[in-house]
Amino acid sequence: MTLHGLKALCVALLLCLSTAASAHRFHFGMTDISYNERTGSTEIVHTYTAHDIEALLLNLYQRQFDLSDPEDQDVLRKYVERQFWIAGQDATRLPAKWIGMMVDANSVVIYQEIEDTPLTRAATIRQGVLIDFLPEQVNTVNLNTGGAVRSLTFNRQALEQPAR
Helix, strand or coil: CCHHHHHHHHHHHHHHHHHHHHCCCCCEEEEEEEEECCCCEEEEEEEEEHHHHHHHHHHHHCCCCCCCCHHHHHHHHHHHHHHEEEECCCCCECCCEEEEEEECCCEEEEEEEECCCCHHHCCEEEECCCCCCCCCCEEEEEEEECCEEEEEEEECCECEEECC
16 A cells, blocks of 8 residues: 555544544433413423434435425424323323424424413323434423423333323
């Protein structure tokens, strides 16, 4: 191998290493759930890393998604509704209405609402978004009840937890 070839190989290896080092290592999601006294509804806000959502959708459907497209948003909505839900005392899922989402280069923020339902009706929460795809994914759910915030941590070993 020539000196020029050896230099080119070293540069290529350094580029590969720097690319691997720049990929994020922590996979997490944050969900804030609170009761809005003014509307009488429970509000849900999910925040995920945009790169993780894009990788999930590419893996599931083998194509790139444009989350500004309503049809592509609908695919993500159906996935989230399968992976995240809140059930009442009778184990029936409370009807979470999809409000919409905001997407930027770093994050995907999803808004849901359970109309005319106080947070106190929640008995069980399931938060499995991205956990089925990324083994190291950890989702935190913050429950804000009357100003007191309690956090729950969800992972592969704990997909469902009591809301109280």
